[in-house]
Amino acid sequence: MRINNDKNASLNLQIIRSKKNMKFLKRLTPFTLPLLLAACGNDDLAEFSVQAPDTYEFSSLTDPSAPSSVDYKEATTRLMLIKELEYLIGSDYLQHVGHNSGKEAVLDLLNAIYQGGTKTNVTSLVNSNIYDKYDPENEEEPGKTAIRSIELETGDSLLQASFDDLTKGINLRDIMPGKGTPLIHQENSKDLFVGWSPGNKDQGDMPDYLIQTWFTGIAGLAVDSNAEGEADLSTKYYSVMDFKQLITTFLRGSIGYMQSASIHLDFENGLAASNNSDVTTPYTNLQHQWDMAFGYFGSPTNANLLELTQLKGTAYFDANNDNSIDLTSEYNFYFSDNAATRDADATLFDTRFHRNIQSGFLAGRALIDYQVYDKSLDPDSLKIELSQIKNDILDTWETSIAAKMIHHINIIAVVAPKWELSEIYNSSYLYHWSELKALATILQFNANSKIDIETLKDIHSDIATQPNKTNVINTFLKKLFKLREALTTTYNFSLEDIEFW
Structure with missing residues (x-):
């Protein structure tokens, strides 16, 4: 089967993204993702079309009376x-x-x-x-x-x-x-x-x-x-x-990140779940695993209908204008906010972290739903398709974390040499170093990270275990700049973006 999205690939399921919308890199426009399925090697079998919705809302295929099949409240x-x-x-x-x-x-x-x-x-x-x-x-x-x-x-x-x-x-x-x-x-x-x-x-x-x-x-x-x-x-x-x-x-x-990357979106764990109907719940086990990963990403369900400038730094969105904010669908949590912020701050508007993650979750969930009621898409083929989709999601998610690390390195380079001059510089230094250290630590929780464990050890050696406030602070900053260069190479960031982030 073939998946075609923004990259060249060769599987049987085609995911076709509208080219006319791709030029609006600063806007998350309404987005519908057609999934065209064709059986491998058999021209007599029919094609099927599946539409991924613009919002993360999916009706129940196991219990028609249920208001939704989506549940990531945990x-x-x-x-x-x-x-x-x-x-x-x-x-x-x-x-x-x-x-x-x-x-x-x-x-x-x-x-x-x-x-x-x-x-x-x-x-x-x-x-x-x-x-x-x-x-x-x-x-x-x-x-x-x-x-x-x-x-x-x-x-x-x-x-x-x-x-x-x-x-x-x-x-x-x-x-x-x-x-x-x-x-x-x-x-x-x-x-x-x-x-x-x-x-x-x-x-x-x-x-x-x-x-x-x-x-x-x-x-x-x-x-x-x-x-x-x-x-x-x-x-x-x-x-x-x-x-x-x-x-x-x-x-x-x-x-949140480990549960998504190494549990819910892992084929030896969450994605090994059954996609057969369960009369006791409004969702299949596989649907629920996918939903939990989306829940930990923490994005508003209607994010693809919002502009990046809205998502950046905005805590919540009252989608139905009822003045009652639903934390499960209308709040913009940490990883979602970071992905949108890095996109909005990219000087060449050349990153699509949030859009690609959100659209990947929509596409995967629509595909899982399709297989619930049409078993012509067999479990093995579903696994192949979901594998590429979830890999794209997690690669992009990790890349957005690396971009945030670069953001903190940039700020540290400015405030660290001045930490003794005022409490503002000192507190800013401690803040940005602490988040940089924590972000570097969580990279190990993705089993398929682009950074191997030995490289990660070297990264932590450079960041150290507390902010450097000694007379060798310039040596410390040089190590951070080398780390920035390494992240730029590993994640293919543009020089313009790393300077502006």
């Missing part, structure tokens, strides 16, 4: 847990709790999100309000935790206003690499984790151990007092590095 819940953790770490509230109640109280709050999540049998966000531990004005209600991490325009509200409205029974820790899912790489028949020295820890324990270590660092900062003996709100969450950026970027990659 992925959205985890993305929201990470986002709420980001909000909590950066809040004055956490500093007040630390100042008044000590380190353990801070650790309890952080782990109420990370370990508790939406579980019901432990302290979590569905059975406790984590924001009532310091409430001098007595404004908080006991019980479930309302979502605080999303700032809304006047008149808008969240359809899922609290964590009780999201998927129950999940957290972040249980699916961390080394915990709920194995590490991908091995060395000498043992699990291998790259980026941070394990010391006397088992490498499989490192991802979770890092989170707890960084939590402890945050708790230590939160107990500080200022000269007046009050909570010191100036230190917040960074000292030698930006703990908030390290934690949240690392979690987004070790959970």
